[in-house]
Amino acid sequence: MDYNVYLLATDPNNPCRDVIHSRDTHLKIRVFCLNEETFHPDSNEIQLYGYAKKKLYAFETINIVAEDALDVVGAIQWYAEYIDFPEMEILPDDPRADQHIAM
Template identity: 75%
Template sequence: MEYNVYLLATDPNNPCRDVIHSRDTDLKIRVYCLSEDSFQPNPNEIQLFGYAHSKLYAFETIDISSEDALDVVGAIQWYADYIEYPDMEILPEDPRPGHSVAM
């Protein structure tokens, strides 16, 4: 079984502005702490959400390509392990009232 290796770029001035990088692909995901950051979803990217340690996180891809789309959930699961919250439920929509996308 092949596993992807992920790296984390952190902002020393803002602990809620991490970027997950795949070592083996072009996948990059920006992490937002929604209690501390404003977040405007980019309609051309994939957004997923999750609660950990009483915080709501948003995960948004950066210049996603179709071949990297399947690795997004794995990268977020890796991040959940990294922040010591391996049971993070990954949500497909923003759970905050008034923030879900109407289809």
């Protein structure tokens, strides 16, 4: 069974600006700490969300290509292990009530 290897680029000036890179594909995912910064989703990218230790994260792909889309969840699971919160539930929508638009 093949396993993807992920690498992490961190910003020394902002601990909430990690970027997950797949070593073997073109997949890149930007990490946002929604408790500490604003986030404006890009409609051309995939966004997923997760809580870890009362902190809400947004994960957004960077220039996603179709063949990498299936690896997004695996990369986020890897990141959850990295931040020592493997039980992170990955959510398809922003769970904050003010982000939902009534129709």
